[in-house]
Every structure is written in C-alpha cells, then in structure tokens.
Amino acid sequence: MGIALVGCDTATSGKGVAPPPPADLGDRVRDYADALREDAPYRPPSPEQQREFTAALAGLAATPSDADDRLRALGVAVARAVDGPTGRPYALVSTEPNAERGWGLYVVDLSRGSRVAVQVPHPANDLGTPEIGVALFRRVPGAVLAVSGTHRRVAGGAGDVARRADSMFHAVAEAHSRHHLPQVQVHGFDDDSLPSADLVLSPGAGGDGPVLDEVADDLDGSMRVCRAWAEDCGDLEGRRNRQGAVAAEHGTLFAHVEINRTTRDTPDRWEAVVRALGEALDGV
Template sequence: MAVVLAGAVVVAMPRHRQEPSSQLPAASVQERVQRYSAALREDAAYRPPSDDERRTFVDALATLSAGRPDDVPLAVGPLRELGMSVEQGTDDQTGRNYVIVASEPNAERGWGLYMIDLTRPARVALQVPHPANDLHTGEIGLELFRKVPGSVLAVSGTHRAVANGAGDAAHRVDSMFHALAVEHSERGLPQVQLHGFGDDSLSSADAVISPGAGAAESAHRRIADGLDRSLRICRAWARDCGELEGRRNKQGGVAAGHGVTFVHLEASRTVRDDPATWQKIVNVTADALTDA
C-alpha cells in the first residue's frame, strides 16, 4: 500500500519537479561503481543517443552541476525519460552531498553512470571511458571524485567492444559521455581521463601522463613529478610512450580546441591491482587539480 501511495505522489507532481529516488546509502557507492563496471558486456544491445537525447542529457546534467541541491528535481523528469535513474546521497567519507545519474547496465540505452558533487558548482571533470576493460579505473575515478570538491565523475555505460566498437567512448563523438565532455570543455573545466594498460605494453613505465592532443602544462608536470617519487613515469611530451599517449582521443581533441587542460593518465595493470599504489596517483592528481 505504501509503495502504491508513494508512486501516486510522484505521478501527481508536475513533471519538471519530480523528486529523485530515495537516498542511496553512502557505504554502497564504491560497490555500486564496481558492480556497474563489472556488469558491462560486449554483446549488449547498445544504441548511441540521438542529437535531441544528448541535448536533453547535457541540459539536465548542467542543472545538477550548478551546485544548487534544490534544483535537482528539475532534472529528474528529463533524465527518467532517457531511461536513467536519479539518486541522492551523502558520502560517508567526505560528508558531501552527491547525486548519481545512471542507465541500466547492458540496456540498449546504456549511456553511463554520472556522479555530481552537489555542494558547489562543477569545477573538474573526471572521465572513465573504459570501465569494463581498464579494470579498477572506475574505483580510481571515485576516489579522485572524493578528493576534489566540485567534481563530476563520468563512467561510460558500455564495454568498449560493444556494437562493433560503438561503445568505445574515448574514440566516439556520438555518446552521452562525449556530449558531456564537450559541454565541460566549453565551460573551461579541466579534465582527467583514466585509462589502463597491460604491463607488457610498456614495461619501462608504471604510468603514462599525457596532454592528449594538447600541449603539456603545469598540471601535467606536477602530476608526473609528484609520482616520480614512487613510480616510473613516462612523460608523453618528453619521450615516446608507445600507443598510450591518447593523441587521437576525442575528448582530448575537443579540450585542446578550447584550450582546456586535459590529462590523459594511463596506469599499468600492476598499479591498478594495488589500491595502496593507485591511491598515490589519486593523491598527487588531486593536489594538482586543487591548486590549478
């Protein structure tokens, strides 16, 4: 009876003022990101969003990213029409309020999981384009989100091989993931995109720091210098780092076109398998972003 009554209340409310779902327990956030990433399959029935769907999504995320919690209900209706859930919570580690917008894993509209800090306007964009393939990058992104107030965390909703490569968010321009990155570049938000590589792909390095299609800035140098104390770092602006430099990355290309900081960060499998080690990447990167 209570469920029916609760549903009736939501239906009776004006569409533009729908309330988000009941709060997500803070302790479950990390598990939520892990489960979401692990669930993504390469045989899912994925379709890219249309131009109108991308526009609706970006407008709704802009509302959520303004740092005004009272405006959250304005975004709920449009996002639910896109097949996405909207949940609010308070992070037990930081005490900051957040909202999570997510599609269902492996749904045709598998358009991602997005976490927004509600305590202040967005100032940093964190991107995880290959959560199912580059293991633990979703967890690293979440920890970086916790370290940098005003962050927006974008986790792609697809396996990179889905639909003959249509789900490779780092190299496609027709996704929600890319549409949001474009909006962030237009607003001048610095961006960090997290990737992973196999140890044998570049045995001389534990991590690769690159500006993608842009030029190296102080933030790139600070991250590389800070990690040099404990990891072997390949600086893409100083030497060849193989195919791990992200020069053709679509989000990095847009950021370079707008003169926006874009950090393409690759971590080896050994580093990503050890939370104590990748936490060093989180700490150093957070310091560089906070002081930027």
C-alpha cells in the first residue's frame, strides 16, 4: 500500500492539507510509521507551538471547527472519519513523515470524552508497536492514540521522544498528565535483552498500582511477566522515561509496557496483552 500524504510543512501557506483517510485506520498508522527515516530533518516545536497544538487537540470534540482551523494554521493536517471495526468517529491529526516538523500522528476518539492515552514513542524502531497501539485504541472507547513523528535516531537522538522533554509527543503527554488521563506507553525489546520474560510491566518513575497488578495477574500462566515494582527487570523498566516522570509528578497512572519480539510477532499473544490492558483500563 502506498504512503498517504498526511500533512503539510510549508511555512508560507500555514495551512495543512488533509487528504481523505484510507478505509482502515490501522493502514494509516502503519504507513506513517513505515515512512519514518533516521536521516530526516527535525526541529523540535517551540513552547508557543506546543501550547497552541495541545490546546487545539484538546478541543477537537468540543469546538471542532475552531480546533481544526487552529491546527491547520500550524501546518498540520486534520481528517475526520468513522473507524470501521468499532463504528466510532475519530479525528486524525498529523504532520508529514520526515518533515522538519516531526510532531507526530494523533487519533482522538470522538464518541465520548477522553479517558486514556495510548502512546507509541518508537513506531519505526519497535516493530509491531503501531499495530498494538491501534488495537488498544480500539479496545478502549474514549482513547487518544499518540504516535511519535520521528525515528528515534533522528538528529543524533533528538527524535527519541521517550528520553526528551522538548517534543510535541511529550507536550501532549504532559497535558494529559495535568488532566490525570491514564497513559499506556508501548515499547518492544529483543528476546535476548531479557530471556526470562515475554513482557515487562513498569510504572516508570511512579509506584505500582492495582491496574498493573491486574494486568500482570491476568497474563500470568500464559506468558512470563516481569513486574518492575517487585523484581529486577534490567534496563527495560523505563525509570528514566520522560513521559513517565511527568506523569509521576502529577500523580497520573503511567504504564510502561515492554513486549518482546516473539510476542510482537505473534498476533494471538500480543492481542492477549491488549485485552488484559483494555480490561484493566476499563475500570479506571
């Protein structure tokens, strides 16, 4: 499937061009992730751009016309459609892959108020995480899906949004933390990095809680789960994750989810992780 243009990065027009979205939201997200290159130009957004973007994103449901205009004035594409598998309306906001403004792709479920944020910080590097992110977005009505707009090695590592606080991805996560929106951040690791585990669950910089316990208990027996709040999970615990740190500052739930390659390559297995996360989040 060809790559769909998903934004505009021209400083002269100041207007985003929103093409019709493809029939399937998953195709859109996968194509976006597949297009990201490590040699692309990248410039972090200014504080003013961060404030305007996050405010407009938050208004997509309440003030749609105004929010769309404000986003397009930033050079960002906005499209609205209905998701086929769920029948729920959504808004998709995105910058163009590999443009200097690598601000990312965001999908907001418009069927109800936002109640959970699903984050994919390394879509081009942690293979399979974009698909898992879309599946979890569909599992929880009222979800917001955030997909980084950069390869993690862009600009000497400036594109590694999980380790940076100057990206639009982080600005959106920080806004969600201020409003106490629970967040699930999906990562992938090589099997050899922790051979004893299929899945690592961590609260990042925060403490453990009933949601992570519920997910771990649900999956025990079907896969090997490393609980970072109770045991050593090596370098996969996300303690230095910047989105997790700001969530901890605001007392907001943050789940850092690391999934090994074998599980990500096996739909039945990663779908079990999505189901367990969705069921636990549904009670939040």
